[in-house]
Structure formats: structure tokens, C-alpha cells
Amino acid sequence: MQEVNAKSSVLVTRRSLLGLAASAMCLPTGLSMAKQPSGELILDLQRAGQRLRLNLLSAEGYQAAAWMLRDIQAGNRVGWPSPELLAFAAHLQRALAEHHSYTVFSVTSGLRTQATNRKTEGAAQFSRHLPDSNNQFFAMDIKPMGATLDQLLAMAGRTSFGGVGRYDTHLHLDVRQQPARW
Numbered sequence: 001m002q003e004v005n006a007k008s009s010v011l012v013t014r015r016s017l018l019g020l021a022a023s024a025m026c027l028p029t030g031l032s033m034a035k036q037p038s039g040e041l042i043l044d045l046q047r048a049g050q051r052l053r054l055n056l057l058s059a060e061g062y063q064a065a066a067w068m069l070r071d072i073q074a075g076n077r078v079g080w081p082s083p084e085l086l087a088f089a090a091h092l093q094r095a096l097a098e099h100h101s102y103t104v105f106s107v108t109s110g111l112r113t114q115a116t117n118r119k120t121e122g123a124a125q126f127s128r129h130l131p132d133s134n135n136q137f138f139a140m141d142i143k144p145m146g147a148t149l150d151q152l153l154a155m156a157g158r159t160s161f162g163g164v165g166r167y168d169t170h171l172h173l174d175v176r177q178q179p180a181r182w
Helices: 014-025 059-068 085-099 114-119 149-156
Strands: 042-047 050-055 104-108 137-146 162-164 171-174
Touching: 042 059, 042 085, 050 059, 059 085, 059 162, 059 171, 085 149, 085 171, 137 149, 149 162
Parallel strands: 042 104
Antiparallel strands: 042 050, 104 137, 137 171, 162 171
8 A cells, every 4th residue: 555645736724624524523324433543534545556545634635535536537637525525435435344344445536627527428517526616526436446336335325415326337426415316
């Protein structure tokens, strides 16, 4: 496993870390979680031959998560992943470990520029992958490595939080006002 050393131009702000810490305290409804050590919210991601186990409550962990969720097709453009999105994924990963087996999430998509979104088959015109005016995005597509897609869907389905969509090869997670499932 590689050390967290993200090659991004994202600047981690105190506000983004505080938002992530607050998100970590609000567990998605319906998930029972084993307690992690204080000051840790772990997310284990792999993408493009790189695997990082991140403490999302550290500046380095948040910055590395932003790097792992970058738009590769747009020259590795990096944006700000929503703290709630990262906390949602970390809680799902922890629930899978508790109920099934340890699972790394392989990222298939995070941030998307408009150009990348137009080239993505089936992408919504107003996708949650698109950055807002603050360069923040609210969706990620993942494949579980260590559990099945159906096991991940079952865990995500126990929540009354965000958007969850199952596709043939991956699960879509997003943050939104009203829960949605497809």
C-alpha cells in the first residue's frame, strides 16, 4: 500500500475538515458501525494502479481523497469531494467489513467536467459528479473489491441518506436533499 502523497493542487481548508468531522458524527441511518479510534475516519480507495488507505479527518487524507476522485479524462483535474459523500462511503466500507469482509473501493468515477460528463454513457445532464461554483462535487462510482456489488447495495439500501444507484459494474453514491434509489 502506498503512503498518502497526493499530487494535487487542492488546498485543504479548515472548513472542509470541520465539515468532514461533523459528517463523520452523523452516521447514515440504519447502519451499525464498529467504533473507530478517535480522530479517524478511514476510507480505503484504489484507482489507476494506486491504492491509498486514508484518514479523512486529516488534511492529507482529505487531499488524497480529492486526488483519488479526480477527473482522469480531463487531465487529472481535482475538485473538492463533499465531506458527507466521503463519510457516507467510509461508513459503508466499515459496515461491509463488520458484516461481510474487508473491502477496498475501486473508484470508477468521481469528479467529472462537463466534457467528461457529455462523453459518459447514461450520465445525467445535471449529474452530481459535476462541480458546483466552489468546485465541490457530490457523487462517486465505486466497485467493491472484497465483497459483492449486491452486498454493498444491501448496506447502502439500509440508509435513508443520499442517492444510491446500482449498475452492472458499479454502485453510484451521491449526496442530495431527498434519498433516491435506482
